[in-house]
Amino acid sequence: MKQKVTNQTRRQMLIGGAAAASAPLWLNVANAQADTIKIGFPTPLTGPFSAEAQDQVKAAELAIKEFNDAGGFNGRKAELLVRDDKLNPGEAATRTLELIEKDKVNFVVGSLSAATQLSINAVCKERKVLFNSISQSDAINEAKDWSVYTFHEALNPTMTAGAVARYSIPRFGKKIVFLTADYAYGHEMVRAFERAGKEMGATTLADIRHPLGASDYSAFLPRIKALNPDILVLCNFGRDLVNAAKQCTDFGLKSSMKIVTPVLLYTSRLAGGPEAFEGIIGGTSYYWGLEDRIPTAKAFNDAFRKMYNGSVPSDYGALGYAGVKSVLAGVKIAKSTDTLKVVTAMENMKYDWYKGPEYYRKCDHQAVQTVIIVESKSKNMKDKYDVFNILTIEPTTEKNMRSCAELGHKA
Amino acid sequence: MTGLTFELLCMQLLTGIALGSIYALLALGLCLIFGMLNVVNFAHGAFFMVGAFLGVYFLGVTGSFWFSLVLTPLITGGIGLLTERFLVRPLYGRGLDYPLLLTFGLSYVLIEVMRVTFGIEGLPSITPEGLGGTLNVGIGFFPKYRLFLIVATAIIILGVWFFIQKTRYGLIIKAGAADQEIVKVLGVDIAKVWLLVFGLGCAIAGLSGILASPTRSVNPEMGIPILAESFVVTVVGGMGSPVGAVVAGLFVGIVYSMTSLFFPDLAELSIFVLMAVVLLIRPQGLFGKAGAMG
Numbered sequence: 027m028k029q030k031v032t033n034q035t036r037r038q039m040l041i042g043g044a045a046a047a048s049a050p051l052w053l054n055v056a057n058a059q060a061d062t063i064k065i066g067f068p069t070p071l072t073g074p075f076s077a078e079a080q081d082q083v084k085a086a087e088l089a090i091k092e093f094n095d096a097g098g099f100n101g102r103k104a105e106l107l108v109r110d111d112k113l114n115p116g117e118a119a120t121r122t123l124e125l126i127e128k129d130k131v132n133f134v135v136g137s138l139s140a141a142t143q144l145s146i147n148a149v150c151k152e153r154k155v156l157f158n159s160i161s162q163s164d165a166i167n168e169a170k171d172w173s174v175y176t177f178h179e180a181l182n183p184t185m186t187a188g189a190v191a192r193y194s195i196p197r198f199g200k201k202i203v204f205l206t207a208d209y210a211y212g213h214e215m216v217r218a219f220e221r222a223g224k225e226m227g228a229t230t231l232a233d234i235r236h237p238l239g240a241s242d243y244s245a246f247l248p249r250i251k252a253l254n255p256d257i258l259v260l261c262n263f264g265r266d267l268v269n270a271a272k273q274c275t276d277f278g279l280k281s282s283m284k285i286v287t288p289v290l291l292y293t294s295r296l297a298g299g300p301e302a303f304e305g306i307i308g309g310t311s312y313y314w315g316l317e318d319r320i321p322t323a324k325a326f327n328d329a330f331r332k333m334y335n336g337s338v339p340s341d342y343g344a345l346g347y348a349g350v351k352s353v354l355a356g357v358k359i360a361k362s363t364d365t366l367k368v369v370t371a372m373e374n375m376k377y378d379w380y381k382g383p384e385y386y387r388k389c390d391h392q393a394v395q396t397v398i399i400v401e402s403k404s405k406n407m408k409d410k411y412d413v414f415n416i417l418t419i420e421p422t423t424e425k426n427m428r429s430c431a432e433l434g435h436k437a
Numbered sequence: 438m439t440g441l442t443f444e445l446l447c448m449q450l451l452t453g454i455a456l457g458s459i460y461a462l463l464a465l466g467l468c469l470i471f472g473m474l475n476v477v478n479f480a481h482g483a484f485f486m487v488g489a490f491l492g493v494y495f496l497g498v499t500g501s502f503w504f505s506l507v508l509t510p511l512i513t514g515g516i517g518l519l520t521e522r523f524l525v526r527p528l529y530g531r532g533l534d535y536p537l538l539l540t541f542g543l544s545y546v547l548i549e550v551m552r553v554t555f556g557i558e559g560l561p562s563i564t565p566e567g568l569g570g571t572l573n574v575g576i577g578f579f580p581k582y583r584l585f586l587i588v589a590t591a592i593i594i595l596g597v598w599f600f601i602q603k604t605r606y607g608l609i610i611k612a613g614a615a616d617q618e619i620v621k622v623l624g625v626d627i628a629k630v631w632l633l634v635f636g637l638g639c640a641i642a643g644l645s646g647i648l649a650s651p652t653r654s655v656n657p658e659m660g661i662p663i664l665a666e667s668f669v670v671t672v673v674g675g676m677g678s679p680v681g682a683v684v685a686g687l688f689v690g691i692v693y694s695m696t697s698l699f700f701p702d703l704a705e706l707s708i709f710v711l712m713a714v715v716l717l718i719r720p721q722g723l724f725g726k727a728g729a730m731g
Binding site (some may be wrong): 073074076077080151208234235236237239240241242244245246247248249252253255265268269272273276277280293297298299300302303 | 440442444445448449450453455456506557558559560561562563564568569571577578579580583651652653654656658659662663694697698700702704705728
């Protein structure tokens with residue numbers, strides 16, 4: 027009996043203590059809910075795109091810091107709520123729903139795969155929450171997936187693959203073979219490359235589809251060699267691209283054909299090394315080396331270097347920065363966090379965060395921007411960050427995008 | 438398919454053999470451990486991954502591929518010895534599932550350790566000097582390194598075969614796999630044999646990791662898909678049969694390669710279809726004894 031009493035007392039003390047200890051915390055939470063502008067940020071922190079995802083978070087945090095350092099919006103600070111979507115569309119939808127319902131985020135920015143961004147978009151569309159996607163997709167701007175709450179900060183395959191086709195076909199030849207990751211994004215890259223190639227009279231010899239996440243591509247290579255194309259287009263991403271580039275190099279394909287890829291990632295190039303990527307040409311939304319010619323790139327790089335021990339932002343990292351920055355700029359212009367007011371503000375915004383002038387096209391909220399064509403280098407590198415030569419910058423124009431009518435939007 | 442030539446078929450076959458070599462080597466380690474200890478080693482892919490990381494790291498530090506080819510399996514083998522002694526041993530006699538769950542957990546620990554040590558992006562792998570580029574093999578150009586891979590794997594497999602068939606230790610291992618009780622009665626410390634076999638299996642996994650590293654990207658998750666493939670190989674060959682592991686490894690590599698030529702998008706699926714077909718016809722695998730799963 028005595029034992030029981032002691033236990034009860036102890037329990038009461040524990041509960042009381044816990045309540046007392048957490049009281050300031052509760053007050054904080056209550057304050058935070060009223061005051062900060064919350065941005066939900068689902069991204070695949072684990073899985074094959076994790077390197078890119080971590081960089082997105084780092085750069086997004088920089089955008090938040092800059093906003094807060096500048097005094098926020100009427101004294102309201104911004105806050106980033108990062109969630110791991112594990113590159114799984116179901117997980118991404120669940121996390122996004124949680125961010126909206128439980129964490130009461132004001133906006134959602136993020137994602138790093140065609141499939142996850144579509145599922146995040148579907149949730150945001152239904153809940154009428156603004157979503158600024160920082161991953162490539164063509165489908166997200168099409169009328170069936172798009173809503174007025176959807177923004178697309180990233181380039182899309184029509185823009186990147188198109189730009190790479192326009193650069194490479196006149197220079198290297200018209201016979202094309204694709205090695206394609208068998209999923210939505212891979213197919214979109216092929217479609218866009220062919221679309222641009224058709225105007226120049228290019229022909230497709232084969233589109234060889236491989237499963238997503240294959241680690242050995244050697245079994246596809248003898249046939250590619252036998253087909254003897256002028257250009258081999260690697261329509262895959264992340265580690266798939268690293269492995270494919272490496273094995274194409276090993277099999278000596280570069281001696282008889284030019285290898286190009288719609289999206290040549292900075293992080294993939296670092297992971298694959300100079301030898302594997304030597305001479306491969308691709309498109310990208312950003313390369314830190316732009317700082318020699320674009321002042322905002324210099325400012326962005328410097329801020330990033332200062333925050334992260336001298337390292338430079340990657341292409342997808344830069345998108346994380348721009349994605350958050352656009353939304354917060356929208357809040358300032360709208361003088362409100364009301365979603366529709368921010369949407370209108372963003373629709374009318376002309377901005378230059380890091381790569382020169384950009385704006386969102388009215389009909390589908392696609393960010394109209396330049397595509398940078400880079401070539402991977404293997405010689406005369408100044409340091410480990412010096413990996414690309416900028417060959418050309420395809421200028422900002424809606425002409426190279428699919429028209430609003432084509433996407434199913436009413437003009 | 439247009440443009441199908443004899444040369445192309447031969448190249449495809451050779452590619453399949455190179456692919457299969459790694460499968461065979463991995464499955465051999467897996468099946469030594471299973472055949473002897475009755476442990477399904479789910480950390481095998483992680484040991485492969487650790488081997489690849491260490492291989493690239495030592496190659497970077499010392500500049501010698503051959504040195505790291507010797508050092509890496511010694512280290513992964515050492516980790517294997519510690520794993521058996523302190524983690525797996527307490528679980529003997531509790532059936533298949535306890536060690537299976539333990540090694541599954543261990544694989545995640547190893548992945549995390551590599552992520553923390555080397556970063557999530559992984560390391561750029563290096564083709565050893567003199568083995569880069571391609572060689573004309575009569576029917577076309579084939580990467581020198583993959584030819585080396587085929588030869589190296591063959592030597593290692595023959596070495597393991599020699600060790601098991603021709604040495605005293607090998608005799609004890611075979612006897613232990615057949616009947617532990619009798620071996621114990623004959624005065625052999627069976628615990629030491631188990632320790633050695635587990636270490637050997639992990640050393641072979643590490644060795645396959647460093648051998649495979651110049652052909653693919655080295656990253657913390659690289660062991661996961663290949664583990665699934667090596668289990669397919671082990672099942673096709675027959676659980677616990679070293680000969681089966683080697684034959685099935687090459688077989689799976691060739692099937693994958695040939696499917697890639699005609700139906701590229703079904704390549705991944707083909708090896709699982711192969712497994713299903715083999716299991717339907719011979720449930721114990723090509724070289725397996727019935728009831729190997731105990």
